[in-house]
Structure formats: structure tokens, C-alpha cells
Amino acid sequence: MIRRLFLIGAALAFLVLFLFVPLAAIFAEAFRRGAGAYFASFRDPDALSAIRLTLLAAAIAVPLNLVFGVAAAWAIAKFDFAGKSLLTSLIDLPFAVSPVVSGLIYVLLFGAQSWLGPWLSAHHIKIIFAVPGIVLATLFVTFPFVARELIPLMQSQGRDEEIAAVSLGASGWQTFLRVTLPNVKWGLLYGVILCNARAMGEFGAVSVVSGHIRGETTTLPLHVEILYNEYNFVAAFAVASLLALLALVTLGLKSFVEWRMNP
């Protein structure tokens, strides 16, 4: 009994110290100069542009990774083909390498010094230190979320229902839309939520390819860093509180979906 109380107490103390206190600190710091200063931070054109860019990157990365993730999971869970285990490991690659390395890959591929560089600059295509680079880096880093969520779920459900659907005369597409997809819809939503949270919060990979051009190539996390480095603490924490809110919403949605998945 006492041991259990001690364990619960220790876990709670840890949570308070490392989670609630920092979370409270973010909001306390953000509101230190009052609500006026807090909301003024968001009227700054650079902050607005950072919000826009973050939303844009997520709006492109999440739907694309939704499609790629579902396609990859479907192929891996429901079919046998050569190179299947290689594909499975490749999906995990973005989790395995440091985000900074992920960013550097794009710099090496598309940067001015790369072998694609001269061709790109001759055609006035800017990828590194521009929006396309940020979108690409976000895409890469968030690729595993949907697929990783779906593969074990689809594998546990087996292929019987799909085979039954085909024997009843359904086409491949009908089988996918009417049988496979509805069976994994909550798992899919779960993956999308996590993918979106990471897409909006990604720092390392995006930082490498961004070039930190204010008002042009800074996302929300990068904008927080810039403000913080300039000792503009109120604005830095105000923008950070937006990301914290996003995290709280994600957590809420995640718990709801988890509850729906295991009623």
C-alpha cells in the first residue's frame, strides 16, 4: 500500500516537474506583460507569415503522407512481394536518422553545391532556403506516422475480408474503399493526428533547409527560436504557447481516438 502510494507520488512529482511546470511557465512568461502584449505578438507580420508557412507545410505534408502511408501499409499488410522487408525498413528511416541529417540530405541533393544545383539555378528553381525545401523536409520527417500506425492494424485484421469481398464480385478499388479503409478508419485518424503534430512542430530538419529568412522561410518553431535569441521573451513564449496549445489539442484528440479504437 505504502509502496504503491510512493510509486504514484513519484510519477506525479515527475509529471509536475517536467511537464506541468514548463507548460505553466510558457503561459506565465507569455502573459508577463499582460494580454495586450501577448496578442500583439501575433500581429507582427513575421509571426503571421510563420503561422501561414507552418499551416502550408502541414497542409501539403499531411494529405500526401496520408496517401503514401495508406498505400504503403496496404501493400505491406495485404500482399506478398519481393523487397517487402526492405520497404518496411525504409519507412522507418526518418525515425532512425537525426532530423538534422534529414535536412542535410536535401541540402546535398538540391543545394547550390550539389550536382543538381547548377541546373536548378539555371531554371530559377529555388528549393533550399525556400518554401519547397521546408515542405520536402517536413514530408520526409513525417512520412512514417500514418504507415507505422496502419501496418500492424491491417496485419492483425488479415486478408480474409478482402478475399471475401473479391469473391463476392468487388473490384480492387471497391474492396479498398468499402472493406479495408472503414476497418482502419480510427487508426488512420490517429496516424494523421500524430503526423500533423509533428509536421507543425518539426524543428531540426526544417532549420537546416530554411536559411532563417524572416517573414519568408521561418516556420513557427523557427520563429520562436529567432525571437528567443533576440531576448524578445514575451513574443517568443507567446508564439510558443500556440505550439503548446496545438500539443494539448493533439493530446485531447489522440485520447478520444484511442477511446474509440478500444471501446
Next chain:
Amino acid sequence: MSIEVARVSKKFGAFPALDDVSLKLETGELVALLGPSGSGKTTLLRLIGGLEQQESGRIFFDGADAANISIRERQAGFVFQHYALFRHMSVLKNVAFGLSVRPRAKRPPKAEIERRARELLKLVQLEGVERRLPAQLSGGQRQRVALARALAIEPRVLLLDEPFGALDAKVRKELRRWLRKLHDTLRITTVFVTHDQEEALEIADRVVVMNQGRIEQIGAPREVYDHPASAFVCRFIGNVNEVGAAFIRPHDVEITSRRNGAPSLDAVVEFVNTAGAVAKMDLRLEGSGELLEAELPRSREAELALKPGDRAFVKFRDVRTFPS
């Protein structure tokens, strides 16, 4: 629809699942594919349904080569061992699925699809559960939903993979009688796979006994029971005693308590069980020491009044031998 399987072989890796199998099924027949696991019975069923491809040989539907008919066009109603019902769809939607995925030109209107699905649920005696999900049904009910779903596509052949395998003994017995009756009304060519000889003998018009990827015997239930074509069939169907090279059914063992002049073997009673429709007796043969199982009417057992340890004399009414 008649089905002809002509010299079909199929391997899984190095394992020969089917080895040069030929078989002809007549229109409207109810046929059981019977055999132990690994005998190739399920593989044969899946080949007929188009879920697997054979390495060699051909399959004909009403004389037409089935290789040219895709699974979608085959109109083979498949009932899977674990039913494979669509878990997120209501019972009614499950049954309506086959009709609702038809190409637009051949698809009946919505109301008509629902009417037909309800009609089928009535046929399988499942009215009142239309809105439920498969998870909310009992095993026997799920089985019938699976059957109704397969019937919805107006199948030319019904293929059932261990249809009663996942059910408890009582429900199993009820359902198999019911399936036989249903078959008598619908007269759709039906093939079902089972490892349970009792099931096969009870409801099938013909039984196909399979072993190690080959067909051992094809025949009516009585025929395969009374005239097994091989030692395997004799062992697999019904109980059998093996005395030396001879095969004797337990009910073909005649027991007397006294020598009556006719040639007989000496034995000692080891065990008597009278709980059941017939009395069962185990006897140890003197000399060879082989154990013999005998079945006799309970009235005869009462007449003999033999106890374990008593001496008895046995004769065989019918003895079979097979070339090895």
C-alpha cells in the same frame, strides 16, 4: 453447374498440396471433400473458387475453362472457415454487399437490393438481426449470415471451407441438418471441406476422401464406408480394428461366451462400456495379444453378461484386406 477438375497439381514451395487430382461434380450435387489436415482438400476448394492458381491441369465450369473466368465473374459463393464477415457493416449490409458492388448497369435499385437481402435473411432464419454487427451475433448466426451473403450473388456453385469447424457440437449438428435441407430446396452445386467424417457421411451425396494431395476414393457415403478402396480410407472413415493385415469394423466382431463348434479366436474381456446406444467391449486376443474393439447391441451384451477378466470367443462377420 457441373465442375470438372482435370489432372490438377499445385505446390506450395516444395510441398505438393495437390498431386494430379481429377474429379467431376454433377449439377446440384452436395459433395464433401474429406481428409486430414494437409491432405489438400482446402487447396482444391480454393482452386475451384479461383482464390489460388494451379501449376498444371485445368478446371472446367459447365465445360468452359475456368482459367478464362476471373474470380469476380466466377459467381462462386464462398463461405470461409471463420466467416470473414465485414466487421464494420450491419448484417443486412453484409448480405447486400455482393449486389451493391455490381457494375452500375447490372446493379438492382437500392430498394430491390434491400428486399433481396431481407429475403435471404429470412431463408437462413435470421430475421430481426438486420441492424446488428457481426460481433454481436453467436457463431451459428454468423455462419448463416456468411451463407446468406454468399447466396446473394446467385452463385453457380457454393464453396464452404470447414463450415461448422468453429461451432460447438450441438449447434454443429443442427446446422448441418439444416444445410442439407437448404440444399435440397436450392439445389445449387455445393462443395464443402471437412475433416469430420461423421459430418461428411451424414449430409453429402458423395464423399471425396483425400490424403497427401491425392484422391483416395470418391463415392456415396455408404459406399466409402462399406467398401473402402484403400487401407487409408478404411482407417479414416469409421473405427476399425487391425488384426495382422486384416481390417475389421467393431460392429463386425461377433462375441460368444462359449465355444459353439464354429472356428473362433480366444480372447479375454478387458473393458465393457454400456453407456450409449450400443455396448462397447475391448478384448485382448490370446496369442497375438492384439486389442480388439467390439460394438454389439445392448440386448446381446446383457445376454452375454461378460465382465472384465472373463474369457470370450470372437468371430469376424466381415474382414477386409488391402494390397499394401
